[in-house]
Amino acid sequence: MKAYKELSKAELIQLKEELEAAYSDAKGKGLSLDMSRGKPAATQLDMTMGIMDALDASSGMKTEAGVDCRNYGLVDGIPEAKKLMGDMIGVPAENVIVCGNASLTIMYDTVSRSMTHGVLGSTPWCKLDKVKFLCPVPGYDRHFGITEHFGIEMINVPMTAEGPDMDMVEKLVSEDAAVKGIWCVPKYSNPQGITYSDETVKRFAALKPAAEDFRIFWDNAYVVHHLYDEKQDELLDILGECEKAGHPDMVYEFCSTSKVSFAGSGIAAVAASKANLEWFKKSLTIQTIGYDKVNQLRHVKYFKDINGIQEHMKKHAALLRPKFEAVLKVLENELGGLQIGSWVEPRGGYFICFEALEGCASQIIAKCKEAGVVLTKAGAPFPYGKDPKDSVIRIAPSFPTPEEMAQATDLFVLCVKLVSVEKLLSAME
Amino acid sequence: MKAYKELSKAELIQLKEELEAAYSDAKGKGLSLDMSRGKPAATQLDMTMGIMDALDASSGMKTEAGVDCRNYGLVDGIPEAKKLMGDMIGVPAENVIVCGNASLTIMYDTVSRSMTHGVLGSTPWCKLDKVKFLCPVPGYDRHFGITEHFGIEMINVPMTAEGPDMDMVEKLVSEDAAVKGIWCVPKYSNPQGITYSDETVKRFAALKPAAEDFRIFWDNAYVVHHLYDEKQDELLDILGECEKAGHPDMVYEFCSTSKVSFAGSGIAAVAASKANLEWFKKSLTIQTIGYDKVNQLRHVKYFKDINGIQEHMKKHAALLRPKFEAVLKVLENELGGLQIGSWVEPRGGYFICFEALEGCASQIIAKCKEAGVVLTKAGAPFPYGKDPKDSVIRIAPSFPTPEEMAQATDLFVLCVKLVSVEKLLSAME
Numbered sequence: 001m002k003a004y005k006e007l008s009k010a011e012l013i014q015l016k017e018e019l020e021a022a023y024s025d026a027k028g029k030g031l032s033l034d035m036s037r038g039k040p041a042a043t044q045l046d047m048t049m050g051i052m053d054a055l056d057a058s059s060g061m062k063t064e065a066g067v068d069c070r071n072y073g074l075v076d077g078i079p080e081a082k083k084l085m086g087d088m089i090g091v092p093a094e095n096v097i098v099c100g101n102a103s104l105t106i107m108y109d110t111v112s113r114s115m116t117h118g119v120l121g122s123t124p125w126c127k128l129d130k131v132k133f134l135c136p137v138p139g140y141d142r143h144f145g146i147t148e149h150f151g152i153e154m155i156n157v158p159m160t161a162e163g164p165d166m167d168m169v170e171k172l173v174s175e176d177a178a179v180k181g182i183w184c185v186p187k188y189s190n191p192q193g194i195t196y197s198d199e200t201v202k203r204f205a206a207l208k209p210a211a212e213d214f215r216i217f218w219d220n221a222y223v224v225h226h227l228y229d230e231k232q233d234e235l236l237d238i239l240g241e242c243e244k245a246g247h248p249d250m251v252y253e254f255c256s257t258s259k260v261s262f263a264g265s266g267i268a269a270v271a272a273s274k275a276n277l278e279w280f281k282k283s284l285t286i287q288t289i290g291y292d293k294v295n296q297l298r299h300v301k302y303f304k305d306i307n308g309i310q311e312h313m314k315k316h317a318a319l320l321r322p323k324f325e326a327v328l329k330v331l332e333n334e335l336g337g338l339q340i341g342s343w344v345e346p347r348g349g350y351f352i353c354f355e356a357l358e359g360c361a362s363q364i365i366a367k368c369k370e371a372g373v374v375l376t377k378a379g380a381p382f383p384y385g386k387d388p389k390d391s392v393i394r395i396a397p398s399f400p401t402p403e404e405m406a407q408a409t410d411l412f413v414l415c416v417k418l419v420s421v422e423k424l425l426s427a428m429e
Numbered sequence: 430m431k432a433y434k435e436l437s438k439a440e441l442i443q444l445k446e447e448l449e450a451a452y453s454d455a456k457g458k459g460l461s462l463d464m465s466r467g468k469p470a471a472t473q474l475d476m477t478m479g480i481m482d483a484l485d486a487s488s489g490m491k492t493e494a495g496v497d498c499r500n501y502g503l504v505d506g507i508p509e510a511k512k513l514m515g516d517m518i519g520v521p522a523e524n525v526i527v528c529g530n531a532s533l534t535i536m537y538d539t540v541s542r543s544m545t546h547g548v549l550g551s552t553p554w555c556k557l558d559k560v561k562f563l564c565p566v567p568g569y570d571r572h573f574g575i576t577e578h579f580g581i582e583m584i585n586v587p588m589t590a591e592g593p594d595m596d597m598v599e600k601l602v603s604e605d606a607a608v609k610g611i612w613c614v615p616k617y618s619n620p621q622g623i624t625y626s627d628e629t630v631k632r633f634a635a636l637k638p639a640a641e642d643f644r645i646f647w648d649n650a651y652v653v654h655h656l657y658d659e660k661q662d663e664l665l666d667i668l669g670e671c672e673k674a675g676h677p678d679m680v681y682e683f684c685s686t687s688k689v690s691f692a693g694s695g696i697a698a699v700a701a702s703k704a705n706l707e708w709f710k711k712s713l714t715i716q717t718i719g720y721d722k723v724n725q726l727r728h729v730k731y732f733k734d735i736n737g738i739q740e741h742m743k744k745h746a747a748l749l750r751p752k753f754e755a756v757l758k759v760l761e762n763e764l765g766g767l768q769i770g771s772w773v774e775p776r777g778g779y780f781i782c783f784e785a786l787e788g789c790a791s792q793i794i795a796k797c798k799e800a801g802v803v804l805t806k807a808g809a810p811f812p813y814g815k816d817p818k819d820s821v822i823r824i825a826p827s828f829p830t831p832e833e834m835a836q837a838t839d840l841f842v843l844c845v846k847l848v849s850v851e852k853l854l855s856a857m858e
Contacts (some may be wrong), residue, residue, distance in 0.1 A: 008504075036586070037501070038501065039500055039501055042497060042500075045490075045497065045499040045500060048499075049486040049487075050486055051486075052484050052485050052486045052488060053485055053486045055481050055484070056482055057478040057479055057480075057481045057482045058478075059481060061474075068474065069691060069693065069694070070477075070691040070692065071468055071469060071471075071474060071691070071692045071693060072466070072692045072693055073693070074469055099528065100529050100530065100721070101717075101720065101721045102717050102718065102719075104716070104717055104718060105716055105717045108715060108716040108717070109716075112541055115544075115545050115555070116541060116544050116545060116555060124555070126544070126545060126553070126555040127555075133778050142715075142718075143783075145715050146693060146715055146716075149546075149712065149715045150545060216767060226761075260820035262499040262500070263499065263500045263501045263718075264498065264499060264500060264501055264502070264718070264719045264720070264721060264722045264723065265498070265499060265721045265722065265724065283578065286537060286574045286575055286578045287533070287534055287537040287538075287575075288533055288534045288537075289531065289533060289571075289692075290531075290533050290693045291530065291693070292529070292693060292694045292724065293693045293694065294532045294691060294693065295694065295724070296696035296723065327619060339738065343544075389769060398773060400563040
């Protein structure tokens with residue numbers, strides 16, 4: 001197909017009329033579809049219902065070491081759950097604390113604790129004039145929500161196909177002692193589906209921060225969330241790399257089973273050096289007598305080990321893959337060669353990231369909404385909800401069916417075309 | 430029996446020898462008992478095992494309104510759980526947010542949020558030179574742990590049989606704008622088992638704080654934890670009283686099922702005015718996408734309603750009562766009339782509070798430990814772990830069996846006698 005930018009004004013006007021007619025038809029279809037959030041579908045959650053039978057009234061409720069999971073205690077989680085979560089992200093159980101149902105909460109609590117108590121004895125961040133975080137963009141809106149909530153200044157760092165722009169990261173981290181952290185989704189990143197290259201991970205581990213309390217917030221949310229059996233991304237173990245590089249305390253790694261078992265009722269964990277974990281525990285033992293160990297035990301009994309998780313995730317992949325493929329097929333068929341948008345074909349994770357022509361994302365999203373398809377808000381994958389180029393659109397294929405995804409994407413590409421044509425025409429005026 | 434203080438020096442010396450011999454015998458028994466924490470016994474937890482069957486792989490996992498509890502969402506809890514927890518503490522469901530597994534965590538988070546974000550728009554406490562909390566003593570060590578962790582200055586307020594000394598509370602709260610809160614366990618208080626009188630509750634509701642961001646932290650932990658069917662304490666609804674008094678925002682009420690279902694895997698809630706709840710939610714929606722709604726649903730399915738909880742708590746009472754009675758019987762038989770200690774006979778809750786002669790608590794606890802009976806650390810029920818009179822000892826009868834409690838109390842009274850005699854003798858020198 002001919003690229004839009006090579007079309008004449010007359011051709012564009014003609015095209016615009018056709019697209020407007022098509023859009024008018026589309027609106028008449030009364031679509032009502034939501035591609036806005038990375039929510040699992042009910043059919044996917046059904047695949048995990050066996051976990052509800054993993055424990056019953058006749059179950060022994062003890063850990064292997066004999067601790068009664070129904071009672072108080074074990075603030076850092078049951079050993080079996082530490083092992084399971086550790087194996088999931090490839091770190092030793094002794095470097096893991098298993099918490100409640102959400103890694104987001106662990107991250108929030110970690111930032112909150114740094115505000116009130118500092119990091120390993122450093123000055124509490126709330127006592128400092130300025131605290132900054134680096135934010136690879138596009139990224140995860142809820143990460144940026146946490147730092148914004150605490151008044152932390154966020155600095156955009158562009159993503160590349162290998163991960164964040166490490167030249168920029170190295171420069172900012174080593175020169176500015178106000179830079180205290182960086183948000184990372186290192187595998188199948190939200191929203192682009194990019195996995196950090198080995199070189200990127202090694203450069204992270206080799207960072208020489210100006211601030212001794214600088215930490216990498218490594219949210220390994222999609223570690224086992226492959227879409228394919230045959231082509232899977234591999235990510236280097238950041239904890240091991242940081243230790244090798246002589247910076248064992250520089251990273252916190254987060255993970256959960258939110259998109260393995262149940263989105264609201266999984267278990268979450270943080271992995272870090274022993275010094276960091278001891279520091280966490282000083283607050284944790286004040287904040288709780290212990291997290292929900294029964295749910296930890298339930299997960300251990302159900303999945304048994306990392307192989308159980310991997311087998312389970314293959315079933316998820318079989319369900320999710322057609323949804324992703326439905327979107328990618330329409331994008332390729334309808335937009336391939338038009339040069340009005342680009343996207344990365346992800347091998348895992350929960351999103352497809354579409355990059356429209358500059359200045360078009362908000363309008364595309366608005367047009368989709370008008371015709372009954374809800375997309376993630378424009379700007380959401382950026383700090384303060386502001387996409388400087390107004391071009392990034394996050395597509396979340398997990399919740400609707402493949403057929404619905406195809407329908408929704410048909411409308412989406414129509415809106416992309418229409419808004420792009422209008423953009424090109426207005427540039428000619 | 431004759432009061433010890435009426436004994437002659439010769440009688441005391443004679444008594445001391447007898448007691449020392451008895452203590453020496455007792456040590457030989459090789460006791461190993463723990464009365465240190467308010468932990469439910471396994472037999473008590475067994476009573477709730479039916480909850481493990483409340484949901485299974487064939488369960489519909491939706492709320493009455495059709496929300497899938499396995500998925501993200503409903504940050505303030507499922508409506509049915511709000512109703513259940515609201516009924517437990519006698520407040521409307523609309524004033525309730527149901528959270529995770531521990532009310533302690535809600536309290537910690539509430540203080541933490543006040544530090545970083547203030548209260549309903551007030552200056553964040555971390556920006557103030559001084560923040561103070563009033564602490565009725567003896568009280569709950571973990572409350573004091575939270576305020577100490579955040580560097581909040583704690584001021585002891587003596588307990589009376591009706592609740593905290595309200596003259597002192599009124600004076601401090603109305604005169605000092607640095608006083609931002611007070612910790613209360615208003616029903617079957619930890620550790621004394623005292624329930625605040627109606628007058629006390631009304632005086633709380635009528636407080637005129639110097640600080641607009643002053644809050645009553647009303648930890649209604651033992652609201653349904655009666656020991657007897659026939660003699661139960663009643664507590665006025667503080668939320669209603671505060672509203673009537675024109676101070677609807679002045680109180681946060683906390684509760685949980687930690688000692689109703691499972692100590693580590695219950696559900697917890699906070700109740701407050703709508704303005705306070707909206708303020709909470711500004712942070713909660715950043716901190717989490719939602720708490721564990723499956724566990725909320727599990728509790729609703731199992732208990733059904735407040736009657737279900739009350740019937741369940743009668744079974745707990747039948748198990749706990751003999752443990753309390755075992756302690757109280759030994760105390761009465763062995764110490765009655767000796768005037769070397771006093772205690773309140775609680776009608777509910779988890780503790781018996783023993784007040785020894787001034788300066789004796791640490792030694793009694795040390796002697797018990799030496800002979801194999803672990804009690805809560807001396808000073809624990811006080812801010813900074815310091816009992817100014819070194820006289821309060823918290824006894825937690827819930828974990829051992831009644832027979833073990835009787836054994837342990839036999840040793841305890843022996844240690845009380847011995848230390849008291851030594852104390853009286855040393856005063857004669």
